[in-house]
Amino acid sequence: xxxxxxxxxxxxxxxxxVIKVSQAIKGMESGQTVAIVATDRGALxxxxxxxxxxxxxxxxxxxxxxxxxxxxxxx
Amino acid sequence: MTTLDQSPEAExxxxxxxxxxxxxxxxxxxxxxxxxxxxxxxxxxxxxYGMDVTVFFTFWGLSILKRPDAGITGxxxxxxxxxxxxxxxxxxxxxxxxxxxxxxxxxxxDLADEKNVASVQELLELAQDMGVKLWPCGMTMDLMGLExxxxxxxxxxxxxxxxxxxxxxxxxxxxxx
Numbered sequence: 001x002x003x004x005x006x007x008x009x010x011x012x013x014x015x016x017x018v019i020k021v022s023q024a025i026k027g028m029e030s031g032q033t034v035a036i037v038a039t040d041r042g043a044l045x046x047x048x049x050x051x052x053x054x055x056x057x058x059x060x061x062x063x064x065x066x067x068x069x070x071x072x073x074x075x
Numbered sequence: 076m077t078t079l080d081q082s083p084e085a086e087x088x089x090x091x092x093x094x095x096x097x098x099x100x101x102x103x104x105x106x107x108x109x110x111x112x113x114x115x116x117x118x119x120x121x122x123x124y125g126m127d128v129t130v131f132f133t134f135w136g137l138s139i140l141k142r143p144d145a146g147i148t149g150x151x152x153x154x155x156x157x158x159x160x161x162x163x164x165x166x167x168x169x170x171x172x173x174x175x176x177x178x179x180x181x182x183x184x185d186l187a188d189e190k191n192v193a194s195v196q197e198l199l200e201l202a203q204d205m206g207v208k209l210w211p212c213g214m215t216m217d218l219m220g221l222e223x224x225x226x227x228x229x230x231x232x233x234x235x236x237x238x239x240x241x242x243x244x245x246x247x248x249x250x251x252x
Contacts, residue, residue: 015120020203022123024088053124 003035003071004028010067014042017041018050023070027058028074036070044068096127098246100239103130105252106138106161108168108180108195112183113125114117114252121248122205129201131239133212136162137219139195140211140226157219164227165196203229210234 009017017038060071099121141163149159173179212231
């Protein structure tokens with residue numbers, strides 16, 4: 001799935017992945033998507049929780065080679 | 076006047092802005108590194124949640140806001156003595172346990188660097204960029220002999236317990252750390 005914006009949060013620890021995504025989404029239009037990849041274990045629950053609480057939709061989530069991938073659509 | 080509310084500008088504004096962002100208030104009462112860190116982590120994360128965040132710094136929490144070059148502060152000998160031994164600025168914060176004269180704090184900072192954990196200083200700057208309000212407590216500044224010029228720039232005007240309570244009454248998250 002091709003996203004409009006990509007956030008590479010690999011190597012960053014809590015709380016930076018959530019903060020990077022929030023900053024990216026701020027500059028996006030409604031309906032656009034952002035793909036995030038992170039390695040912080042906390043991100044696995046933090047990013048879906050953030051997306052849900054902010055009313056954005058988590059379109060995709062998978063793990064690959066110890067990296068956590070997410071695609072979020074801005075509401 | 077009701078006509079004010081019905082002006083086109085008011086309508087546009089109401090549509091554009093989130094009417095009332097949820098509020099979070101943190102009271103940072105400790106100058107320990109291991110307390111300052113979670114304060115700044117929670118403040119930046121709540122800002123990422125679109126919350127209206129205020130951190131109220133009181134007593135030793137003011138150490139976090141001290142300028143690195145503030146030196147020994149205060150006029151009274153007791154204030155100066157406290158300042159000399161309390162450390163200050165984000166670089167000089169101590170661990171609440173296992174500090175070993177600053178060695179423990181240094182180990183913790185080094186580990187954080189190695190593991191790419193954002194430092195208190197980085198989070199503090201990020202918090203300011205994200206619009207987190209940083210309020211030094213006016214009374215404790217006076218008690219400890221701290222001037223606004225001893226603190227980092229970009230802070231809000233020193234405030235008191237009344238302002239803190241007024242905000243906390245409206246906030247959905249209030250934490251004393």
